[in-house]
Amino acid sequence: xxxxxxxxxxxxxxxxxxxxxxxxxxxxxxxxxxxxxxxxxxxxxxxxxxxxxxxxxxxxxxxxxxxxxxxxxxxxxxxxxxxxxxxxxxxxxxxxxxxxxxxxxxxxxxxxxxxxxxxxxxxxxxxxxxxxxxxxxxxxxxxxxxxxxxxxxxxxxxxxxxxxxxxxxxxxxxxxxxxxxxxxxxxxxxxxxxxxxxxxxxxxxxxxxxxxxxxxxxxxxxxxxxxxxxxxxxxxxxxxxxxxxxxxxxxxxxxxxxxxxxxxxxxxxxxxxxxxxxx
Amino acid sequence: xxxxxxxxxxxxxxxxxxxxxxxxxxxxxxxxxxxxxxxxxxxxxxxxxxxxxxxxxxxxxxxxxxxxxxxxxxxxxxxxxxxxxxxxxxxxxxxxxxxxxxxxxxxxxxxxxxxxxxxxxxxxxxxxxxxxxxxxxxxxxxxxxxxxxxxxxxxxxxxxxxxxxxxxxxxxxxxxxxxxxxxxxxxxxxxxxxxxxxxxxxxxxxxxxxxxxxxxxxxxxxxxxxxxxxxxxxxxxxxxxxxxxxxxxxxxxxxxxxxxxxxxxxxxxxxxxxxxxxxxxxxxxxxxxxxxxxxxxxxxxxxxxxxxxxxxx
Numbered sequence: 001x002x003x004x005x006x007x008x009x010x011x012x013x014x015x016x017x018x019x020x021x022x023x024x025x026x027x028x029x030x031x032x033x034x035x036x037x038x039x040x041x042x043x044x045x046x047x048x049x050x051x052x053x054x055x056x057x058x059x060x061x062x063x064x065x066x067x068x069x070x071x072x073x074x075x076x077x078x079x080x081x082x083x084x085x086x087x088x089x090x091x092x093x094x095x096x097x098x099x100x101x102x103x104x105x106x107x108x109x110x111x112x113x114x115x116x117x118x119x120x121x122x123x124x125x126x127x128x129x130x131x132x133x134x135x136x137x138x139x140x141x142x143x144x145x146x147x148x149x150x151x152x153x154x155x156x157x158x159x160x161x162x163x164x165x166x167x168x169x170x171x172x173x174x175x176x177x178x179x180x181x182x183x184x185x186x187x188x189x190x191x192x193x194x195x196x197x198x199x200x201x202x203x204x205x206x207x208x209x210x211x212x213x214x215x216x217x218x219x220x221x222x223x224x225x226x227x228x229x230x231x232x233x234x235x236x237x238x239x240x241x242x243x244x245x246x247x248x249x250x251x252x253x254x255x256x257x258x259x260x261x262x263x264x265x266x267x268x269x270x271x272x273x274x275x276x277x278x279x
Numbered sequence: 280x281x282x283x284x285x286x287x288x289x290x291x292x293x294x295x296x297x298x299x300x301x302x303x304x305x306x307x308x309x310x311x312x313x314x315x316x317x318x319x320x321x322x323x324x325x326x327x328x329x330x331x332x333x334x335x336x337x338x339x340x341x342x343x344x345x346x347x348x349x350x351x352x353x354x355x356x357x358x359x360x361x362x363x364x365x366x367x368x369x370x371x372x373x374x375x376x377x378x379x380x381x382x383x384x385x386x387x388x389x390x391x392x393x394x395x396x397x398x399x400x401x402x403x404x405x406x407x408x409x410x411x412x413x414x415x416x417x418x419x420x421x422x423x424x425x426x427x428x429x430x431x432x433x434x435x436x437x438x439x440x441x442x443x444x445x446x447x448x449x450x451x452x453x454x455x456x457x458x459x460x461x462x463x464x465x466x467x468x469x470x471x472x473x474x475x476x477x478x479x480x481x482x483x484x485x486x487x488x489x490x491x492x493x494x495x496x497x498x499x500x501x502x503x504x505x506x507x508x509x510x511x512x513x514x515x516x517x518x519x520x521x522x523x524x525x526x527x528x529x530x531x532x533x534x535x536x537x538x539x540x541x542x543x544x545x546x547x548x549x550x551x552x553x554x555x556x557x558x559x560x561x562x563x564x565x566x567x568x569x570x571x572x573x574x575x576x577x578x579x580x581x582x583x584x585x586x587x588x589x590x591x592x
C-alpha cells in the first residue's frame with residue numbers, strides 16, 4: 001500500500017487531478033453554502049450579463065447566476081457518476097466473476113450478452129434506453145449504468161480467469177470453502193486493481209454521457225441545473241452571450257480531465273508493468 | 280487464414296441475431312406505441328384498434344418479431360409510420376452524410392495522431408512529447424458537443440469562416456460541402472485522434488525498446504529507415520485495434536455532432552425516430568448502427584490477423 005502511494009505521489013499530473021477532484025467534491029457537498037446565489041433565482045433586470053464582479057461567470061437568459069448553477073451542477077454530475085458507476089460496477093462485476101469463475105454455459109451466455117451490448121455505441125444505447133425510460137435524473141443514472149456494465153463485466157471476467165487457477169484458490173476449495181466465499185474472500189480482492197482504475201475512468205464517461213444526453217434534451221429534467229442542460233440552453237444564446245455555453249463546458253472538461261489523469265495515475269501506481277501502455 | 284476469416288464471420292452471426300432481438304424488443308418497451316403517437320390528441324380506442332391491425336401490431340410480439348426478421352432478411356425494413364417512406368431508403372438517403380462525416384473525422388484523426396504520436400515517442404520527455412501528451416489528455420477529456428459549440432462560436436459567429444450548420448452534397452458543390460463538413464469532422468475526430476495518438480506513442484515506445492531495433496541501430500541503420508521500415512509497421516498492430524473500437528465511437532458520436540451542426544445524417548434520423556417513437560425507423564437505425572459496428576470490428580480483426588500472422592484465436 002505504501003509503495004502504491006509512493007508511486008502515485010510521484011505522478012504530478014495524477015496529483016493535480018486528485019486535487020481538482022477534491023475541490024469539485026467540496027463544491028458538490030457544500031454547494032448551498034459556497035454558491036453566491038440561488039441557482040434557480042431568476043432576475044429579469046440581470047439577463048445575459050457578461051462576466052462582472054457581481055457575477056463572475058455572468059448570468060443566463062433568465063438572469064440566473066452561472067457560477068452558482070455550475071456549483072450546483074457539480075452535485076448532479078457527481079451524483080450521476082457515483083450511482084451510474086455503482087450500477088455498472090455491481091452488475092458488471094457480478095456478471096464477469098460468474099462467467100470467469102464458473103465457465104461452461106454460464107460463461108458462454110454471459111459473454112454473448114456482453115458482446116451484444118458492446119455492439120451498440122455507448123451514447124446511442126443510452127439514447128434508446130432514455131427513450132424507453134423517459135427523461136429524468138434517475139433514468140439517466142440507470143441508462144448510463146446499463147451502458148457501462150459490459151466494460152466492468154469484461155474486465156472482471158478476464159481478471160477472474162487469470163486469478164482462478166492460482167494455488168491459493170485451489171487450496172481454499174480443497175479445504176471445502178464454498179463458491180460464494182471463495183469469490184468474496186479470494187477472487188474479489190485480487191481483481192480490485194483493474195476495477196479501481198476502471199471506476200475512476202468511468203466517472204469521467206458518466207459525467208460526459210449525462211451532459212451529452214441532457215444536451216440532446218433526453219437527459220435530466222429541464223429545470224435541473226446540470227452542466228448538459230446549461231449547455232443545451234446556452235447554445236441558443238451563443239451569438240449574444242458566449243459565457244452561457246463556455247463555462248459549463250469548461251467545468252465538465254475539467255472534471256473529466258481530472259478523472260482521466262487520476263485513472264492513468266492509479267493504473268501506473270497499481271500496476272507499474274502497465275506504465276508503458278498507459279503513457 | 281481463410282479458415283480464420285470464415286470462423287470469425289460465423290462468430291458474428293449470433294451477435295447480429297442478438298442485435299436484431301434487442302432492436303426489436305427494446306423498442307417495444309417504449310411507453311406509448313406508435314399508434315398512440317400517430318393519433319395524438321385524436322386518440323380513440325376504435326381507431327387505434329384499426330390502425331394496430333393495419334400495421335400488424337395486434338399480433339403476439341414473437342410473431343411480430345419473426346415477420347419483421349423475415350422481411351429484414353429480404354431487404355424490407357418496413358415503412359416509417361410518420362413519413363410513410365421506406366426505412367431502407369430513408370437510411371440510404373442519410374447514410375452518405377454520416378459516412379462522409381465518419382470518413383473525414385477518421386482521416387483528420389489519423390493524419391494528426393500517428394505523426395504526433397510517433398514524434399512524441401521518438402523525442403521522449405522533450406517539450407514536444409509533453410505538449411503532445413497534454414493535447415492527448417485534453418482531446419480525450421473534452422466533450423465533442425462542447426467542442427462543436429466552441430467551433431461555432433469562434434469560427435462561425437465571430438470569424439465567419441465556416442457556416443454554423445447545414446449541408447450541401449459533395450456532388451453538388453465540393454468546396455461548399457467541405458466548408459460545411461470541416462468543423463463537425465474536427466469536433467468528432469478530436470477524441471479519436473487523442474486516443475490514437477496516445478496509443479501510437481505507447482506502442483512506438485514499446486517497439487523502440489525491442490532488441491531488433493537496438494540491433495538495427497547498432498548496424499548503423501539511419502533514423503529514418505529505423506522508424507519507417509522497422510518500428511512503424513510493428514507499432515501499428517495495437518493502433519489498428521484501437522482505431523476499430525474508435526469507429527464505433529465515431530458512429531455513436533455522429534448522433535450528437537449531426538444534431539449540433541444540423542447535418543441530415545443517420546444520427547439525426549435516429550434522434551428523430553426516437554423522439555417520434557417511430558418503431559420501424561428506430562429498429563432500422565439501431566440495426567444499422569449496431570451491425571455497422573459489428574462489421575467494422577470484424578474487418579478490424581481480419582486486418583489484425585493479416586498484420587500479425589501469429590494471431591489466430
